[in-house]
Amino acid sequence: MPPKSKNSVAIERKRSRRDQDDLTDTAEAAEQDDWMQAKALVKPDDQLELTEAELKEEFTRILTANNPHAPQNIVRYSFKERQFKQTSSVDQLAVHFSMDGNLLHKDSEEARRQMNRTERQSVVKEEPTESGEPEAAAASTAAVEEVTEEGGAEGEVKDDGGEEGAATASKGAKAKSEKKLTNQFNYSERASQTYNNPFRDRGTVTEPPPRASFSSNVTQWEIYDAYQEDFEKQEKTKEKKVPGRKEEGKTKKKFTMSESSSDDISRVETAAKIVERMVNQNTYDDIAQDFKYWEDVSDEYRDQEGTLLPLWKFTFEKAKKLAITSVCWSPMYRDLYAVSCGSYDFMKQGSGLIIFWTLKNPSFPECYFETDSGVMCLDIHPQHPHLICAGFYDGSVAVFSAVERKEGPIYRCTAKNGKHTDPVWQVRWQKDDADNNMNFYSISSDGRICLWTILKNEMIFQDVIRLLLPDVPAEGPDGIKVPTTGSGTAFDFHQQKDYLFLVGTEEGKVHICSKAYTSHFIDTINAHNMAVYKVCWNRFHPRIFITCSADWTVKIWEMRDTLEKKNENESRKPLFSFDLNNCVGDVAWAPYSSTVFAAVTSDGKAFVYDLNVNKYEPLCEQMVAQKKKTKLTHVDFNPTYPMLIVGDDRGSVISLKLSPNLRKMKAEKKGAPPPDEATKIQREIEKLEKILSMVREQPTEATHS
Amino acid sequence: MAEVTEEKKADADLKRVHTYPLIRHSDMNDEMKTEAMELCVTACEKFASNNENAAKMIKDTMDKKFGASWHAVVGEGYGFEITHEVKNLLYMFFGGNMAIILWKCS
Numbered sequence: 043m044p045p046k047s048k049n050s051v052a053i054e055r056k057r058s059r060r061d062q063d064d065l066t067d068t069a070e071a072a073e074q075d076d077w078m079q080a081k082a083l084v085k086p087d088d089q090l091e092l093t094e095a096e097l098k099e100e101f102t103r104i105l106t107a108n109n110p111h112a113p114q115n116i117v118r119y120s121f122k123e124r125q126f127k128q129t130s131s132v133d134q135l136a137v138h139f140s141m142d143g144n145l146l147h148k149d150s151e152e153a154r155r156q157m158n159r160t161e162r163q164s165v166v167k168e169e170p171t172e173s174g175e176p177e178a179a180a181a182s183t184a185a186v187e188e189v190t191e192e193g194g195a196e197g198e199v200k201d202d203g204g205e206e207g208a209a210t211a212s213k214g215a216k217a218k219s220e221k222k223l224t225n226q227f228n229y230s231e232r233a234s235q236t237y238n239n240p241f242r243d244r245g246t247v248t249e250p251p252p253r254a255s256f257s258s259n260v261t262q263w264e265i266y267d268a269y270q271e272d273f274e275k276q277e278k279t280k281e282k283k284v285p286g287r288k289e290e291g292k293t294k295k296k297f298t299m300s301e302s303s304s305d306d307i308s309r310v311e312t313a314a315k316i317v318e319r320m321v322n323q324n325t326y327d328d329i330a331q332d333f334k335y336w337e338d339v340s341d342e343y344r345d346q347e348g349t350l351l352p353l354w355k356f357t358f359e360k361a362k363k364l365a366i367t368s369v370c371w372s373p374m375y376r377d378l379y380a381v382s383c384g385s386y387d388f389m390k391q392g393s394g395l396i397i398f399w400t401l402k403n404p405s406f407p408e409c410y411f412e413t414d415s416g417v418m419c420l421d422i423h424p425q426h427p428h429l430i431c432a433g434f435y436d437g438s439v440a441v442f443s444a445v446e447r448k449e450g451p452i453y454r455c456t457a458k459n460g461k462h463t464d465p466v467w468q469v470r471w472q473k474d475d476a477d478n479n480m481n482f483y484s485i486s487s488d489g490r491i492c493l494w495t496i497l498k499n500e501m502i503f504q505d506v507i508r509l510l511l512p513d514v515p516a517e518g519p520d521g522i523k524v525p526t527t528g529s530g531t532a533f534d535f536h537q538q539k540d541y542l543f544l545v546g547t548e549e550g551k552v553h554i555c556s557k558a559y560t561s562h563f564i565d566t567i568n569a570h571n572m573a574v575y576k577v578c579w580n581r582f583h584p585r586i587f588i589t590c591s592a593d594w595t596v597k598i599w600e601m602r603d604t605l606e607k608k609n610e611n612e613s614r615k616p617l618f619s620f621d622l623n624n625c626v627g628d629v630a631w632a633p634y635s636s637t638v639f640a641a642v643t644s645d646g647k648a649f650v651y652d653l654n655v656n657k658y659e660p661l662c663e664q665m666v667a668q669k670k671k672t673k674l675t676h677v678d679f680n681p682t683y684p685m686l687i688v689g690d691d692r693g694s695v696i697s698l699k700l701s702p703n704l705r706k707m708k709a710e711k712k713g714a715p716p717p718d719e720a721t722k723i724q725r726e727i728e729k730l731e732k733i734l735s736m737v738r739e740q741p742t743e744a745t746h747s
Numbered sequence: 748m749a750e751v752t753e754e755k756k757a758d759a760d761l762k763r764v765h766t767y768p769l770i771r772h773s774d775m776n777d778e779m780k781t782e783a784m785e786l787c788v789t790a791c792e793k794f795a796s797n798n799e800n801a802a803k804m805i806k807d808t809m810d811k812k813f814g815a816s817w818h819a820v821v822g823e824g825y826g827f828e829i830t831h832e833v834k835n836l837l838y839m840f841f842g843g844n845m846a847i848i849l850w851k852c853s
Contacts, residue, residue, distance in 0.1 A: 253852065256772065256836055257828035260846035268840055269765040 109134040322403045329353050333401070333685070338701035346655050348662045348703030350648060353685065354404035356695040360412070361395050366689025368419045368468075369678045374427040376682045377401040378408065383693055384416025384435055386675070391416055391435055396442060399695065409444050411451070416465075421482065423471045431482045431494075433466025439484045439494060441501065453501040455494070460503030462486035467531045473540060483535070487548060489527030491555075507560055509547060534577045538584055546574030552589055554601060567614045569597060576629050582636035582726040586617075586734070590626035595619055596641050598653075600734065617737050618657065622649060628676040630686070634705060636726035637733065642666070642674035642688055650704050653733050661704055666696055765843045772838040783809065783837045787847045791821065798822055798845075805849060816853035822846060 112132050120127045146153040323330065333353050341348055364383035372378035383395035394417035398408040416435035423429040428444040432451075438461045440451035455461045464487035471482045472493075481495040489509040495502050509528035529548040536542035542564075545553040550570035553563040570591035580586040585601045597616035625644040632638035637653040646667030649660040666688050667674060676689040684700040768788050773780050786808055794801040798821040809817035813835075820827065823844050831850035838848045 251853075252833040253830050254774075254833050254836070255828065255830045256838070256850070257826075258772075258838065258848075259826040260822065260848075261824050262844055265840045265844060265846060268771055269769055269843060272769050273765065 109136045341701050341703040348701040350664045350698040353697040356399045361693030364693045365691035366675050369676045369689050372427050373424045382417035382420040384418050419468045421469050431469045433469045435465045437462035462488050464488040485530040485533045487529030532577050544577040546577040548573040581631050583730045590629040592625045630677050632679050633681050636730040642677045644673040768841045770839045817851050819849045
């Protein structure tokens with residue numbers, strides 16, 4: 043068949059061209075010749091001659107998968123049905139031609155062996171001829187190889203048989219790639235036994251648990267006595283509980299605080315408090331250093347004047363809108379003080395606060411009480427420093443205890459039991475009375491001065507004095523004469539003569555009163571033109587007291603003997619009068635000197651005077667308030683440290699250190715023993731007396747001008 | 748406390764009967780002490796007329812709770828001299844006429 047032969051020739055050609063690239067143009071020409079020859083049709087001799095019509099005739103042949111030679115009627119015996127049955131499935135397969143193949147699977151063992159062989163050959167071939175390489179490469183890369191080629195390769199191996207050395211070299215490479223098998227005939231497993239350690243005994247003796255001996259006798263009378271003893275003890279503690287409140291001072295305060303509360307937060311309270319203190323100590327370290335050690339060196343160059351160094355400033359969020367209405371140092375702890383917060387503004391009354399501050403923690407109060415009415419004054423009990431009495435704007439008075447973890451007061455008066463009808467301006471603890479009951483006085487602008495006595499469960503009151511204005515009885519609504527009452531604003535009790543006390547009123551009068559007389563005053567002075575804000579006995583001199591007022595003045599007075607008073611009744615003049623150019627909110631004598639006092643004014647200034655140094659001018663006049671409109675309301679000296687605290691009407695308290703010039707003391711003679719308390723007081727009195735004598739000598743001239 | 752109020756009422760009466768447990772001597776820690784005391788009270792109340800059973804109950808319970816070898820004596824009158832392991836002794840009165848000594852010693 044011509045096309046087939048042509049194809050086979052073409053394949054042959056292609057192969058030969060692939061094999062030998064150097065045979066070129068001549069082969070091309072031969073192909074041309076083949077093409078030409080293909081046109082000549084060759085017919086077999088015995089081919090039937092057919093006509094055109096016969097040729098065009100179509101014979102339809104259908105190809106089926108059935109084997110035409112397969113028998114249709116195979117019958118087999120079925121044992122199941124015990125009869126001959128025709129089988130339905132007939133083998134339709136007819137084999138026309140079969141030939142054994144010589145293809146190998148790539149992964150089979152034989153193929154691998156063959157591949158190794160060809161590899162070896164390629165190595166061998168590489169050496170002699172360069173031209174043989176492509177064929178070898180082709181052979182090695184082919185996955186499946188024809189047997190004919192293999193045969194050829196074998197022949198080649200035989201040819202190259204002489205070069206055994208090269209073949210063995212390639213064997214090494216073959217061994218490397220194959221996994222080494224263990225020799226199953228010469229194989230032994232090894233085992234060994236370890237050495238057994240000999241046993242050894244070792245023992246120790248521990249100390250027996252500690253023991254103790256105990257012996258006693260049990261008898262009925264012993265049991266009875268023990269119970270009796272315990273019972274008495276219980277009775278005693280029960281008794282103690284009532285007066286015990288007085289006895290347990292502040293030392294027990296922290297203890298009970300941590301003890302009484304058992305919830306989670308309060309369990310860490312003590313620890314938290316310590317940490318808080320530590321943090322504050324770090325934060326305010328520079329201030330603490332100033333407080334302790336810094337002295338204003340410039341004082342040496344100013345001969346008289348002194349300065350106030352601002353130390354800590356105490357502010358509390360809840361007190362921001364309230365004014366400080368009184369300040370009071372704790373008589374027991376030198377770093378603790380209490381302030382009361384309220385409002386002086388009639389129109390803006392609201393809640394109040396009592397705050398305990400300590401110098402050790404300026405960032406948060408040690409303890410505070412919130413009240414529904416503004417607190418106008420407070421006083422800490424001198425013997426029981428956890429007890430505070432306070433007066434409110436609504437006229438009531440109350441006693442708080444810093445020890446008891448109670449929100450409110452422990453005692454508070456109501457409208458039923460003697461509450462004042464006007465704001466209470468000052469309260470002051472007194473010595474315990476004859477029955478050892480605590481008591482305190484209060485003064486209010488309703489004109490009453492009340493004595494409050496604290497009994498076991500209640501607080502009873504007693505009017506001590508009513509401030510009456512005898513001269514001008516007012517007209518009542520229906521024409522009755524109603525005696526007008528004066529309104530007290532301040533009082534102070536004499537330190538030695540405990541019956542004697544001073545009362546300052548809104549009318550500017552100062553009454554010297556005695557607890558013994560409820561209806562009349564020992565003496566009355568028209569001290570000021572406006573309300574007296576503070577009266578204060580000198581801490582050393584028994585007859586000297588100071589007053590300050592809204593009429594911008596601070597005055598120092600001497601209490602006169604009754605006889606003298608009668609001689610010149612109305613013409614009482616102060617020993618000293620100082621004009622501070624603004625409303626004087628508070629004045630306080632220094633604890634260390636009879637001649638030093640401090641005053642604060644509504645324009646934010648603090649004044650410190652020392653009469654011993656300058657009788658007319660302050661040693662120090664300093665702007666303390668940080669904002670312009672802030673008024674200073676109260677001042678108090680620390681009993682031991684050279685510092686004072688100043689409260690303002692924005693709820694903050696500023697502590698100030700007195701520079702050396704403000705606390706100059708009379709130089710002690712060298713070598714002399716330090717004076718005892720009595721001589722110190724005597725000296726202070728003498729000092730003041732000396733100054734007073736100078737003033738007294740020309741009283742009329744000085745004051746009339 | 749109930750005893751306290753009771754005592755108040757009978758303040759004048761000298762022949763009052765004290766019924767509360769009274770610890771005479773103990774070196775136990777507080778937790779153990781309270782537990783032991785409560786146990787003694789329970790036992791004495793349960794076996795009010797039989798001290799032996801009360802002692803047995805105290806001993807058994809203590810053995811269970813705090814390890815073996817406890818000893819207990821319950822009675823109205825006796826003398827004793829004992830050796831005990833430190834921190835494991837309780838000597839208490841109860842009910843006005845009963846003394847209980849409880850100790851551990853192995």
